Amino acid sequence: MGSEYNPVLRLSEAELERNADQGWFESHDAYVGDILKLTRLGCAYTEVAPGKTACPYHVHHAEDEMLVILAGGGDYRFGGKTYKVKAGDVLGAPVGGPEYAHQLINTGTETLKYLVISSKADIDVCEYPDSGKFQVMSRPVQGSHQRRLRYIGRQETSLEYLDGENIGDKS
Known part of the structure; x- marks a missing residue:
């Protein structure tokens, strides 16, 4: 069994x-x-040491996120502003453009502990305003963290729609 x-x-x-x-x-x-x-609700428990951050300033196009601060404190960069946060605070990070970009930084003296709860999209696009990058990704294969598709690039290196296609006459 x-x-x-x-x-x-x-x-x-x-x-x-x-x-x-x-x-x-x-x-x-x-x-x-x-x-x-869980199949449609994402959740991660994260610990970040003082002076560190878990991820770059970013925004999702298909997944809402909510962060629940359990211990410690820091700065929550959100849409061009910075908010002081501490244990007991709940932070929103809705789907959108750069006006909803976010990043949590441990500016305190103790380990920052929090939950990141998210809707779980099959495919998501993430923008990184600080570096001008974007990422396209599919949901990981069940039971692993390996994604079927993951591409990180910049818009200025975009290809034309028919690039590499045989556009000759097929008759």
């Missing part, structure tokens, strides 16, 4: 994976939604 489904996850016992780890991008995460076998 297979293992029994456990609908309860104790965050203090969750196994954390080292995620970002370059310069000031560093986080440790537990993919709560995957652990609880």
Whole structure:
């Protein structure tokens, strides 16, 4: 008989994976939604050390995000403004353009701990206003973090629609 489904996850016992780890991008995460076998609701538990951030300033085109600060504090960059946040605050990051770009930075002296809850789109586009990049990605294959499609680029390197296609007469 297979293992029994456990609908309860104790965050203090969750196994954390080292995620970002370059310069000031560093986080440790537990993919709560995957652990609880959620199919249309994403959730990650994230820990970020003082002076670090988990990800670049970004905005999703297909996934809303909500961040719930559990411990610590920091700066929430959102749409060109910065908000001081602390434990107990709930942050919104709706789908949109650069006016909804967001990034959470640990400016405190203790580990910043939070949940990121998101709608789960099959395909999403993410913009990165600070670097002028975009990312197109599909949902990861069930049971892994590997995506079927992931492309990061810049608009100025875009190809024409029929680039590489045989546009000759087919008669």
